[in-house]
Amino acid sequence: MNGSEPATIELHCVCGERRVVPAGLRIVSCVKCGRALGPPLPAPGPRPAIFLLAAATNMTQLVSAIALGLAIASAARHFDASAALGAWLIVPLLGIFAGGKAYRGGPGALVVAAVIDAVIVAMCLAGRDHVIEMLHASGALRYVTVDTALLTYGIAALAGVAGLACLAALPQARRYAAWQHTRIELAFRTRGM
DSSP states (O other): OOSOOOOEEEEEOTTSOEEEEETTOOOOBOTTTOOBOBSOOOOOOOOOOOHHHHHHHHHHHHHHHHHHHHHHHHHHHHOOOOHHHHHHHHHHHHHHHHHHHHHTTOHHHHHHHHHHHHHHHHHHHHTHHHHHHHHHHHSOHHHHOSOHHHHHHHHHHHHHHHHHHHHHTHHHHHHHHHHHHHHHHHHHHHHTO
16 A cells, blocks of 8 residues: 555444444444444434325325226226227226325326326226216216216316326425435334334
């Protein structure tokens, strides 16, 4: 060596002990308590606001539940096994699960929820006659409105608003996921698992 000291880093333990070690060491235990040392723990900070995230995921789940209910009522009434009915059963189920996963801070699931909302909008607008048929088959039409086309456009509009809300909530979902990751890392390091 040329006389210069190797680079060192300071590692911290949850018990408060600190230790200066060479930078190349990856696993170092605490002299005081025996736990693994690591870089300084980040300050946990307050939970970020998730109002828009919660509203977007709840709207996605609501729209998906409406579409799933219509599809189930239509399937029960007509005993039809068409590909369109299969899509009407699968897409809303995926929307319900994606909305639940996105609510827990999954940005990827939030994008999936937005895509599913867009698919529901397309299914309502492109297959308007099929949606009207499902509305009639459900039997709930007499309790809601007489104008089936207006109700179909209303479902499509609600799905479109839910999709836009999902896209607008992406920054909140990313902050929330990062906050959760910090909390999990802090819990993992403080419990020594």
